[in-house]
Amino acid sequence: MLALLRNQKVRGILFQFLTVVGLVAFLWYIGNNTVANIEQRGIQTGFDFLSGTAGFGIDQSPISYTEEDTHGRVFWVGLLNTLIIAFVGIVLATLLGLVIGILRLSKNWLIAKLARTYVDFFRNIPLLLQLLFWYNVVLRAMPSPKQSYAFFDMFFINNRGLYFPLPDYNTTFFMILGSFVVALMASLALNRWSNKRKENTGQDFAVLPWALGMFILFPILAYFLGGANLVFSFPALMGFNFKGGKTLSPEFLALTFALTIYTATFIAEAVRSGIEAVSHGQKEAATSLGLSNYQSLKLVVLPQAIRIAIPPIINQYLNLTKNSSLATAVGYPEIVTVFAGTSLNQVGQAIEIIMMTMLVYLFISLAVSALLNWFNHKMKIKER
Amino acid sequence: MAVYSKVEQRRAPSNTKGILHWLRDNLFSTPLNVALTALGIAILFWVIPPFVKWAYTDANFAGSTREDCSGGGACWVFVRMKIDMFMYGFYPSAERWRINTVYGFFFIMMVLFKYLKSASLKILLAHVYFIVGYFLVSGGFFGLEHVPTDKWGGLMLTIVVAAVGIVAAFPLGVILALGRASHLPIIRSISVTYIEFIRGVPLITILFMSSIILPLFFPEGVTFDKLLRALIGIAMFEAAYIAENIRGGLQSIPKGQYEAADAIGLSYWQKMGLVILPQALKVAIPNLVGVSIALFQDTTLVMIIGLFDLLAMVRLSAADSYWLGYETEGYVFVTFIFWFFCYSMSNFSQKLEKRFNTNLR
Numbered sequence: 089m090l091a092l093l094r095n096q097k098v099r100g101i102l103f104q105f106l107t108v109v110g111l112v113a114f115l116w117y118i119g120n121n122t123v124a125n126i127e128q129r130g131i132q133t134g135f136d137f138l139s140g141t142a143g144f145g146i147d148q149s150p151i152s153y154t155e156e157d158t159h160g161r162v163f164w165v166g167l168l169n170t171l172i173i174a175f176v177g178i179v180l181a182t183l184l185g186l187v188i189g190i191l192r193l194s195k196n197w198l199i200a201k202l203a204r205t206y207v208d209f210f211r212n213i214p215l216l217l218q219l220l221f222w223y224n225v226v227l228r229a230m231p232s233p234k235q236s237y238a239f240f241d242m243f244f245i246n247n248r249g250l251y252f253p254l255p256d257y258n259t260t261f262f263m264i265l266g267s268f269v270v271a272l273m274a275s276l277a278l279n280r281w282s283n284k285r286k287e288n289t290g291q292d293f294a295v296l297p298w299a300l301g302m303f304i305l306f307p308i309l310a311y312f313l314g315g316a317n318l319v320f321s322f323p324a325l326m327g328f329n330f331k332g333g334k335t336l337s338p339e340f341l342a343l344t345f346a347l348t349i350y351t352a353t354f355i356a357e358a359v360r361s362g363i364e365a366v367s368h369g370q371k372e373a374a375t376s377l378g379l380s381n382y383q384s385l386k387l388v389v390l391p392q393a394i395r396i397a398i399p400p401i402i403n404q405y406l407n408l409t410k411n412s413s414l415a416t417a418v419g420y421p422e423i424v425t426v427f428a429g430t431s432l433n434q435v436g437q438a439i440e441i442i443m444m445t446m447l448v449y450l451f452i453s454l455a456v457s458a459l460l461n462w463f464n465h466k467m468k469i470k471e472r
Numbered sequence: 473m474a475v476y477s478k479v480e481q482r483r484a485p486s487n488t489k490g491i492l493h494w495l496r497d498n499l500f501s502t503p504l505n506v507a508l509t510a511l512g513i514a515i516l517f518w519v520i521p522p523f524v525k526w527a528y529t530d531a532n533f534a535g536s537t538r539e540d541c542s543g544g545g546a547c548w549v550f551v552r553m554k555i556d557m558f559m560y561g562f563y564p565s566a567e568r569w570r571i572n573t574v575y576g577f578f579f580i581m582m583v584l585f586k587y588l589k590s591a592s593l594k595i596l597l598a599h600v601y602f603i604v605g606y607f608l609v610s611g612g613f614f615g616l617e618h619v620p621t622d623k624w625g626g627l628m629l630t631i632v633v634a635a636v637g638i639v640a641a642f643p644l645g646v647i648l649a650l651g652r653a654s655h656l657p658i659i660r661s662i663s664v665t666y667i668e669f670i671r672g673v674p675l676i677t678i679l680f681m682s683s684i685i686l687p688l689f690f691p692e693g694v695t696f697d698k699l700l701r702a703l704i705g706i707a708m709f710e711a712a713y714i715a716e717n718i719r720g721g722l723q724s725i726p727k728g729q730y731e732a733a734d735a736i737g738l739s740y741w742q743k744m745g746l747v748i749l750p751q752a753l754k755v756a757i758p759n760l761v762g763v764s765i766a767l768f769q770d771t772t773l774v775m776i777i778g779l780f781d782l783l784a785m786v787r788l789s790a791a792d793s794y795w796l797g798y799e800t801e802g803y804v805f806v807t808f809i810f811w812f813f814c815y816s817m818s819n820f821s822q823k824l825e826k827r828f829n830t831n832l833r
Contacts, residue, residue, distance in 0.1 A: 104658040111662065118689040125688045196505045197498035198512040212814035213807050214769035217783055221807075225800045410674040417776060424676055438684040446673045446681075453672035 122439070137435045138163070144430055146421045148337055159431045166423030167448060173340065173422060174409040177347040181408060182401070184348055185355025192360045203356070211353035216414055218350055223342035223418045230338075233329050244323055244330060250341060251323035254334040263314030267306040274306075275299035339420035343412065351408045355401055362397025363389065395467045399460060406456045410449060423448060527804070538794060550798040551805050554789040558805070561625015561780050567617060571628050574605045602639065621699040625780035627809065629699075633706060633771045633781065638764055640707035645714025650744060652715065653722050663715070670712035675770055679705045683777045702774045706767070713763050721756030722748065761821035765814050782806055 092098055126133060138160035145155050149165045150172060191203035210218070228247055231237070236246030244251040255261045275295070282293035311318065323333035366389050374384035413424040428445045432438060499509045530545025533552070541547035551558070560568050581601050588594055609632075612618035624632065651663030670678070682705030687696065696704070725748055733743040753760075775784040786806050790799030 100656050104656050107662070108658060121691050122688045125692070128692070194508070195498070195501065196508045196512070199508045202512050202515065208815065209811070212765075212811045212818065214772040214783070214810055216772040216775070217803065217806055217810065220783070220787070221803050225803060413674040413676045414773075416676065424674070428677065428680060432684075438680075439688070442677060442681050442685060446677050449674060449677065450669065450672040453668075 131436055133437070133440070135440060137437055137440070140435070142431065143434070146426055148340065148421055159427075159435065162431050163423070163427050163444065166421065166425070166427040169420070169426075170409070170412055170422040170424075170448070173343055173347070173412045173415065173420065174405075176344055177351065177408050177412065178405050180344065180348040181351040181355055181404070184352035185401075185404075186359055188352060189356035189359025189363075192356060193363060207353045207356055210349055213350075215346060215350045215411055216417060219342055219346035219414055219417060222345045223338060227338040227342050233325060236325075236330075242322060246330075247338065248329065248335070249338050250336045251330045251333050252336075253320045253322045253332075256319045256321060258317060258319065260311060260314035260317045263310040264307045264318070267310035268303070271299075271302040271306040274302055337420070339415070339418045342418055343415050343420050346414075347408055347411060350411075351404055354404045354407075358397045358400040358404065359393075362393040362395075365396045366392045395469075398463060398467070402456060402460050402463070406453060409452055409456075413449075541798075546801050546804070547798050548801060550789075550795050550801050554786075554792075554795070554802075557626060557789050558782060558785050558802075559626050560628050561785055562623045563619060563625065563628065564617070564623065567611070567619060570608045570611070570616070574608055577601060577605065621697050624699065626785045627782045629774075629779065630768075630771050630781045630783075632699075633703065633774055633779075634764070634768045636703050637706040637710050637767055637771070640703065641710035641714055644707065644711035646718060646749070648711060648715035649718035649722060652719055667712045667715050670709055671716070675706075675709050675773055676776060678709045679773060679777050681705065682708070698777070698779060702777060702779055706770070706774075710763065710767055713766070714760065717756045717759040717763060718752060720759065721752035721754070724755045725751050758821045758825040761817055761824065765817045765821075768813060768817070769810065782809065 093102075139158050141155075142157055142159050142162050143155055146153055146162070146165055148169065150168045151161075151165060153161060153165050188203050188206055191199050192207070194200045194203070227249075230245060230247040233244075233246045233248055236244045236251075238244050242253050275298075278298060279295050282295050285291060285293060321332045323330045323335075370388055370392065371384060374388040379387065412422060415422045416425040416429055419425060423445055428441055432441045435441065500506050526545045528545075530543040531548055532541045532543045532545070533548050534540065535549045536553060537549070538547075540549050556565065556568075560571060563571065578601070581597060584597065585594055588597070607613055608616070609624075609628075610619060610621075648663045648667055651659045652667065654660050654663075679702060682701045683698065686701055686704065690696075729747055729751065730743070733747040738746065771781055772783045774781050775787075780788065783806055786802035787799070789795065790802045
C-alpha cells in the first residue's frame with residue numbers, strides 16, 4: 089500500500105482526483121448558496137430580461153435606439169460603442185506610438201530626449217487619472233457653445249464636444265469612398281506583382297509613386313463620375329447649440345485622448361526595442377553588400393524588427409480594448425457603462441449581466457490571441 | 473648628428489571637440505535635424521514657461537482661505553488645506569499617528585533587511601510587519617480605538633490596496649504558475665483556464681463581480697466589507713498576471729536543473745522550492761516589478777466601486793463647494809505622487825535587471 093503511494097503516477101492521479109473533488113465541492117457550495125440567496129432576495133433568473141424594455145436613453149448610438157428598445161438592444165449598442173472606441177484608439181495609438189518610437193531612436197539628441205520624456209511621463213500615470221484630467225479639466229472646462237473656439241468656421245469645440253462638417257451621403261460620396269477601396273486593392277495587387285517580378289527577374293519596380301498616383305487620381309475620377317455633387321453639411325449655431333455636421337462628445341474625446349496617449353507609450357517602447365533588437369552586424373552586412381540606406385532598412389532591418397515588435401503591439405491593442413471599460417468613469421456609453429451599469433441597476437440580475445460582459449471581452453481576447461498565433465506561425469524563421 | 477627638437481603636440485581641430493562640435497553632431501547635422509531641433513525647442517517653449525508660470529510664478533502657497541489665491545496661477549493653498557484628506561481619508565485625526573507609525577516601521581524594516589542575512593528571518597519579519605500593521609491601523613485591541621474600513625481613504629488606502637493585493641496574489645500566482653507548468657493534465661487545464669479567463673477580462677468587470685456577485689456566493693450572515701471584497705477581486709486579478717511572469721522565469725531554467733534535482737532524489741516540492749523557484753523568481757523579478765507598477769496604477773479603479781482612494785479623495789475635495797474650481801491643482805498633485813512612485817519603481821526594476829543579467833550568462 090505504502091509502495092503504491094510512493095509511485096509517481098499513482099500520486100499524480102490521486103492528487104488530481106483530490107483537486108477535482110475539492111473544486112467540485114467548492115463550486116457546489118457556492119452554487120447552492122447563490123441559489124438560496126437569489127430565491128431569498130427575490131432576484132429573477134434567466135435571460136428573459138434581454139427582451140424587456142430598457143426605458144432609458146443612450147445619447148450616442150451607432151444603431152437606432154430609443155427608450156422603448158430592449159435590454160438586448162442596449163447590449164448591442166454598448167458592444168458596438170466598445171468596438172468603435174477600441175478601433176479609433178488602436179489606429180491613433182499606433183500612429184502616435186510609431187512616431188514616438190522612431191523619434192526615440194533619432195540621432196538628434198533633443199528629439200530623442202523629448203520622446204523619452206514623453207514615454208516616461210505618460211506611462212507612469214494611471215490611465216483613469218489621465219482620463220479624468222482630459223474630461224474634467226480640459227474638455228468640460230471649454231466655453232459654452234456661444235463662445236466656442238472656431239477653426240476656419242468649420243470646426244467648433246466647446247463644452248458639448250467637437251463639431252466638424254460631414255459630407256451628405258449621396259452617390260458622389262459613396263463613389264469616392266468606393267474609389268479609395270479600389271485604389272487600395274489595386275496597390276496591393278501591384279505590390280504583389282512587383283515582388284513576384286523581382287523574385288523572377290531581379291528587376292525593381294517603384295510601387296510607391298504608382299500607388300500614390302492611384303490614391304489621388306481615382307477619387308478625382310470618382311468625383312466627376314458620381315455627378316460632381318459633393319455637399320457638406322456645416323455645423324452652425326442655432327439657438328443654444330450647434331446643428332448639422334458631426335459631433336464628437338467630450339466623453340468620446342476624453343476616452344480617445346487618454347487611451348491613445350497612454351497606449352502610445354507602450355507601442356513606442358515596442359517599436360524601439362524591435363528596431364534595437366536587430367543586431368548592428370545585420371546593418372553592416374547590408375551596407376557591405378552595397379545596399380543603400382533605404383534598401384537595408386526595407387529589406388534587412390524592418391523585416392526582422394517587425395517580427396519582434398508586432399506581438400507586444402498586438403497585446404497592447406488587447407489592453408487598450410480592455411482599458412476602454414474605464415469609460416464608465418466619464419459615462420461614454422460602451423458596454424460596461426450602459427449594460428453592466430445602467431441595465432444592471434434596473435434589472436438587478438448581476439450574475440447574468442456581468443457574465444455576458446465578461447464573455448464579450450473574453451471573446452475579443454480569444455480572437456486576438458488566435459490572430460497572434462497565426463502571426464507568430466507565419467513569421468516563424470523558416471530554418472532548414 | 474641630427475638634433476631632434478620636441479614638437480609641441482598640436483591641439484585637436486576645433487571642429488571635432490568641444491561644445492560646438494557636440495551641438496553640430498547632435499542637433500544640427502542635417503537640414504532635417506535643424507528643423508527637428510527647432511521643433512523641439514518650440515515644444516519646450518510652448519510647454520515649460522506657461523507651466524512654470526502657472527505652477528510657481530503666479531501660484532499662491534501661503535494662506536488658508538480661498539481669498540488667498542489671488543495670483544491667477546495655481547492655488548496650492550487648496551492642496552495644503554486638504555492634504556490630510558488626501559493622505560488619510562476620513563481616518564480620525566487623533567488616530568493618524570498609528571498610520572505614520574506603520575510607515576515608520578516600514579523604513580525600519582527596510583534598514584533591517586539591508587543587514588539581515590537569513591532569508592527566513594526576513595520573511596518572518598515581513599509577516600510580523602503586516603500583522604502588526606493591520607492591528608495598528610484597524611485597532612480594536614490594546615485600548616486602540618477601532619477604525620472601520622469605510623473610514624480608510626486617501627493615499628493610505630491606495631497603499632493598502634496595492635500592498636495587500638501584491639502580497640496576497642503572490643502565493644496564488646506561484647501555485648498557478650507551477651500548475652501551468654505541471655505534467656498533470658487536469659491541474660494544468662484548471663490553471664490555464666483560470667489564468668486565461670482573468671487575463672481576458674478588464675479589471676473593472678472583476679471588481680464588479682467581487683463587489684456585487686461575491687456576497688451571493690456565501691450563506692446568509694457571512695458579510696465582507698467593501699474593502700475586503702475589492703481586495704479579493706484585485707488579488708484574484710493580479711495572481712493571473714504574476715503567474716504568467718513566473719511562468720516566463722520557469723521556462724528560462726535549463727532542463728538540466730530539473731534533471732539534476734530529480735537525480736539527487738528531491739521530492740517535487742523540494743525540487744521546486746530549493747532548486748527551480750529561487751532561480752526562476754530571480755529571472756522574473758524585473759517583470760514582477762512591472763506588474764507591481766501596473767497594479768499600483770490600477771488601484772485607482774477601486775474608486776468606481778465606491779472606495780475612497782487617493783484619486784477619489786481628490787475628486788471629492790475638489791467638489792467641496794468652498795474650494796470649487798481647483799480640481800486641476802488636485803489632479804496635478806495626484807499625478808506627481810503616482811508618477812514619483814511608479815517612476816522610482818521602474819528605475820528600480822531596471823537596476824535589478826542589470827544586476828541579475830550578469831550572473832545568468
